[in-house]
Amino acid sequence: MHEMSLTEGVVRILEDQAATHGFTRVKTIWLEIGELSTVVPESMEFCFGAVAKGSPLTEGARLEIIRIPGTAWCMDCSGSVVVASRIDLCPQCGGAKLAVTTGEEMRIKELEVE
Amino acid sequence: MCTVCGCGDAKVEGAKVEGHIHPHSHDHDHGHDHSHDHGHSHDHDHSHPHDHDHGHIHYGQGIAGVHVPGLSQSRIVQIEQDILGHNNDFAGRNRAWLARHGVFALNLVSSPGSGKTTLLCRTAEALKAKFPLAVIEGDQQTSFDADRIRATGIPALQVNTGKGCHLDAHMVESAIERLAPADDSVLFIENVGNLVCPAAFDLGEAYKVAILSVTEGEDKPLKYPDMFHAAGMMILNKIDLLPYCDFDVERCIAFARRVNPDIVVLKLSARSGEGFDEWLAWIAEGRRRAAAARVKVG
Ligand SMILES: Nc1nc2c(ncn2[C@@H]2O[C@H](COP(=O)(O)OP(=O)(O)OP(=O)(O)O)[C@@H](O)[C@H]2O)c(=O)[nH]1
Ligand SMILES: [Mg+2]
Ligand SMILES: [Zn+2]
Ligand SMILES: [Zn+2]
DSSP, rough: OOOOHHHHHHHHHHHHHHHHHHHHHHHEEEEEETTOOOOOOOHHHHHHHHHTTTOOOTTTTTEEEEEEEEEEEETTTTTEEOOSTTTOOOTOOOOOOOOOOOOOOOOEEEEEEE | OOOOTTTTSEBBBBSSSSSSSOOEEETOGGGSOOOTTGGGGGGGGOOOOOOOOOOOOTTTTHHHHOOOOOOOOOOEEEEETTEEEEHHHHHHHHHHHHHTOOEEEEEEETTTSSSHHHHHHHHHHHTTTTSOEEEEEEEESOHHHHHHHHTTTTTTEEEEEEOOOOOOOOHHHHHHHEEEOOTOOOEEOOSEEEEEEETOOOOEEEESEEETTTTTTTTTTHHHHHHHHOOSSEEEOOGGGGSSOOOHHHHHHHHHHOOTTTTTEOOTTTTTOOHHHHHHHHHHHHHHHHHHHHHHOO
């Protein structure tokens, strides 16, 4: 989904952070992307390559994507389970009442800057 | 280009000026007043299952290890910022504004052509004598939908997103400023017809209402789970066409509950008006609560 506008959101945050933290170049960006978040990492990397060129702040920057696995709490069997998508059933009991606990992240975690 | 929406050329239709104007408040200077330091208070105790055995550099210490003081100015900055943070900041401001004014706001999301505008026109006709209503119409191009709403006699503002495939909270903020919905009114936001990314963009609404017409097939909640997960309500529209479709209503509802056990489901026809009473009653109740909460806020 709309990785381009998300990527531009990332660059926007970097611009703000550059002012706050006083850096002029970003070398590496660590992004946490949950596996349930619908962001396609490859597509994000592709978009980032295109967008990063447009600014001295981000030109040549490396994007490191950290995938966060999907986990959910099953209300039927009261256990924490691993899920690959929002429509998964509980792998333990087959129940559908799952509350996602991780995997929805779309976050800039950390930057290497100078 | 607007970095919140990626829209490139979004336009918010002028309320006073007829036709489109380009306020292009996309200079984003107003974005800098939020404090961006809130990320730094995170003490990293949230327990993500970071097993990190999948070949990623461990961001906690990896880079520090290769850092050679004196040779490079490189340093690590931990920021912990949500990528949608800017949108969410605007959405939070919209939500606060709406709460202060007792406005009950609904964000209508669906595929193109599910009947959003038809539903809104009929809703406007039914409710306009009871309390104030206003509509924000999001489409990539044209002001056809806003024109249709205005023909019912209620205020409407068209937002053209250009290449953008969704409304974002910044566009809605500009639209609310221009439209200035009345206190204790109902504000409908018709999103761009798209079952994918409007799910991720909070606009500040009370609820997302996902509209699915029976001609689209009952599998949509599973094919586009994010949208049905994000929505508080699913409306099955065009039920007048059920005799001509293979649409399995119960299966569809079961699919929707699978991605969102709490979703409220209404079945109606925006054409015949069948099932409308429940929809109108639900809106009236939402508005009553929003207005009551405003009185409490003072
Ligand atoms: N039979 C039938 N047709 C309907 C109903 N609701 C809408 N339609 C028709 O469906 C078509 C699309 O309706 P719109 O209201 O324009 O749909 P929309 O969701 O606003 O479309 P976009 O804004 O383009 O995404 C029109 O031809 C409507 O007359 C309904 O309940 N029954
Ligand atoms: Mg429409
Ligand atoms: Zn279970
Ligand atoms: Zn979009």
